[in-house]
Amino acid sequence: MRIGWKSFTLGAVAGAAGALFAQKAVTSSPTVAAEKVLARVKEAFNKEGIIEGSWIQMKPEQYQKLGIDTTVYKGGISRRRDGELEQYEFIADASTGTIMDVYRLS
Template sequence: MSFKGLVKSTLIASTAVAAAGAGAVYLMHQIDSKQVIERIKTNLGSDTTIITTWVEPMFQKVNVDGADIWALVGGVTVIQDGEEAQYHFIASALTSQLLDIQRV
């Protein structure tokens, strides 16, 4: 195989590995997002109706209780006690544990 052929093969293989890795991170993010939303529903109570949710498209490094962690950051809009309310949340990107949720 020529040097040009080797470089081309290496670039194609590297691109395929990067694409697969990005796909796995995206899929993991979607699964974690669903788990977090379920935990928020439980946290806010059965009498709360969730209207919309949003989650930042990428994990973010945030400081929680003095420690930097990878997290999912997002929010939910709900109906509580007959009124619309919005909450922002932070959840662990590794465990989907709800770390903070605050009404804004």
């Protein structure tokens, strides 16, 4: 059985396209919705004081710490605790929604 060069070329192109599609499917990781991450942070903060305001960047961004690269959401929250306004910023992993860091601003 002989395979012509046209059949071979068509098969090679189809195989390459399939490999490229499979690679994109494996390497692209879905992200948790930014609104879900913010709701999780607000739920945690609400236990210790009344929330005055909150925000989150809707578009995830690359973040590097200690040589580890990941995609994150950044956001902030302010609350009243014992009559005093406290402001915090947070960093959350975009693929899992896990809060990676929280720090007080004021």
